[in-house]
Amino acid sequence: MSESRLLIFEIYRDGTHERTERLEQDVVKIGSHAKSHLFLDDVNVSRVHAVVEVTGDDVFVIDLGSGKGTTVGGQRVNKQKLSHGDRIGVGGYELVIRFHEVGERSGAGGAGGDAQTAVVETDDEIYTRRFLRRAENSDGSVEAAMLFRDLVIVDDLYQPPTTLKVGSGADCQFQIESELIPGGEITLIEVSSGEPVLLLREGMEGELWVGDNHFTPAEAMASGRATQAGAVWKLALTRETRARIVMGELVFFFRRSEVPKFVFPIKRDWRAAGLALAVSTLIQGGLILVSLLMPPEVGELAMEREAQLNRYVQMLLVKPEEKKPEEKPEWLKEKQEADKKADKGAEKADKSKPEDKPKDKPEEVTELARAEARDEAMNRGAVDVLNQLGPSNVFGGDAAAGVAELEAIGGVSDTGLGQSYGQGGLGKFGGGLAGAGGRLSTGVGGGPIGVGRSGGGNVGGNLRSVSDRKARTPVVSTQPFTLSGALDMDIVRRVITEHRREIVACYETELQKLPDLQGRIDVEFVIGPDGAVGGTKLKASTLKNDAVHACVQRRVRQWRFPEPRGGGTVRVSYPWIFTAGG
Numbered sequence: 340m341s342e343s344r345l346l347i348f349e350i351y352r353d354g355t356h357e358r359t360e361r362l363e364q365d366v367v368k369i370g371s372h373a374k375s376h377l378f379l380d381d382v383n384v385s386r387v388h389a390v391v392e393v394t395g396d397d398v399f400v401i402d403l404g405s406g407k408g409t410t411v412g413g414q415r416v417n418k419q420k421l422s423h424g425d426r427i428g429v430g431g432y433e434l435v436i437r438f439h440e441v442g443e444r445s446g447a448g449g450a451g452g453d454a455q456t457a458v459v460e461t462d463d464e465i466y467t468r469r470f471l472r473r474a475e476n477s478d479g480s481v482e483a484a485m486l487f488r489d490l491v492i493v494d495d496l497y498q499p500p501t502t503l504k505v506g507s508g509a510d511c512q513f514q515i516e517s518e519l520i521p522g523g524e525i526t527l528i529e530v531s532s533g534e535p536v537l538l539l540r541e542g543m544e545g546e547l548w549v550g551d552n553h554f555t556p557a558e559a560m561a562s563g564r565a566t567q568a569g570a571v572w573k574l575a576l577t578r579e580t581r582a583r584i585v586m587g588e589l590v591f592f593f594r595r596s597e598v599p600k601f602v603f604p605i606k607r608d609w610r611a612a613g614l615a616l617a618v619s620t621l622i623q624g625g626l627i628l629v630s631l632l633m634p635p636e637v638g639e640l641a642m643e644r645e646a647q648l649n650r651y652v653q654m655l656l657v658k659p660e661e662k663k664p665e666e667k668p669e670w671l672k673e674k675q676e677a678d679k680k681a682d683k684g685a686e687k688a689d690k691s692k693p694e695d696k697p698k699d700k701p702e703e704v705t706e707l708a709r710a711e712a713r714d715e716a717m718n719r720g721a722v723d724v725l726n727q728l729g730p731s732n733v734f735g736g737d738a739a740a741g742v743a744e745l746e747a748i749g750g751v752s753d754t755g756l757g758q759s760y761g762q763g764g765l766g767k768f769g770g771g772l773a774g775a776g777g778r779l780s781t782g783v784g785g786g787p788i789g790v791g792r793s794g795g796g797n798v799g800g801n802l803r804s805v806s807d808r809k810a811r812t813p814v815v816s817t818q819p820f821t822l823s824g825a826l827d828m829d830i831v832r833r834v835i836t837e838h839r840r841e842i843v844a845c846y847e848t849e850l851q852k853l854p855d856l857q858g859r860i861d862v863e864f865v866i867g868p869d870g871a872v873g874g875t876k877l878k879a880s881t882l883k884n885d886a887v888h889a890c891v892q893r894r895v896r897q898w899r900f901p902e903p904r905g906g907g908t909v910r911v912s913y914p915w916i917f918t919a920g921g
Contacts, residue, residue, distance in 0.1 A: 346367060346436060349437070350434055351434075356902075372386040381429075398436075413428070463489055470581055473548075478598060505524065506524025506525060544557075581594040831909075846917045861877075861880070868902060868906040872896050876892075
């Protein structure tokens, strides 16, 4: 993969960031001539003032005999080798130069597409550009961020201002353990009389801005700009103050800002608005007309169909338990054996003397015959009656006729058949056929699901509650998004990725209340000329949760992006897909 050097110039005029230029070439001409690569409109800048030249791995700035001269780090030079982050003074302008390697990658069209350049810009550079620019407005809020090895750890807005600490203590807003923090925690911002004060310590590096003047923490302590108070030096954090504090691998940013307000730019096209209103009125009127013309029986039929489906499902799930024939008591067995012997003797007597048998004598009904009849009715007659009732009666229908038949058998009552096999009904698990002409319904007793005499009940015994759920892990993913405006999609994606944890938190809060919550939302937002989000709008949603909608939009309105090229606005439509993991 071929690589080349990309030069990025942050252009400041009188301490105010004016624009950013990215140039990928070996010679960059600087001057007030209209065809200069870096055009600087200033009477103190010569037509061809200076050039920045790339020679191998080195980059030089060369003054071309200008009247006011060229400086690097405040020192006037003729030719000077540049390092990443050096400040070049040209007239009333200051140019901060940064180097980046550029590699080739395939275009969006796949193999064979045009090559595109990918700019690798660190988070430190993005936040430096954002925080060292003076905020246009301020309501007293303190905006703060912490980076660790170019990883964004904290990015938040504090209103009203509060004391900010870094360390491992429970009351530290910047939670981190580091040997660079003496005593385990230190205070960076102290609020006295409602006004925040920046506390500087020896060994801190970085840069400070107060108005149009910039200096290092060491210069602020030595020059008296910061007031010494024991082991620290205090510097008032006013609207004009911006700070980048470096402590080894930790980088802190502070400035005064304001809570973003919702401002969504809308083009006032009254004809289009009137047409949209007319179409919306027609659609809503049509829906109302359809609802008025719909017969009321439609809803009732739908409810009846759902009730039938529920009864059918219950019939499939609840299977009547097969009953084993009961053993006959010993006295009955002995009686039957004696009767069989008597019958055999009678048959022999009949065969020997058939003429002695009385022809018209009625058959004698013995006590044994009556016992057998009752036994058959108890074991077979009840099942036959249940079969005659059918599914519609077994699951909620009128079972009065069947119960009457059982009563005719003589074995059904509150103390009869039902009392023997269940609590007032036919079944093995505390439910079943209700006694005395009751209705049949499904129920649950102390064991598996069966036919019971009360409709419903909780699953007891050894069944596990259906409400038991495993912990759900929130998963937030994205898909390609759309962007219109003068801002690179990779930079926008990087900034959104930095704030991914905020979006996850919005979803995770509601997921604890609604375990099955999942879906996709598309949020449209506008990035203003200063890089701040001017407003948000929910474009589409399948999540259907107002709390997540509001939380995501509130977070997005607090984000900051690089300034669009040319000072225009950028419109972004970004999707998030929320899934409740296993």
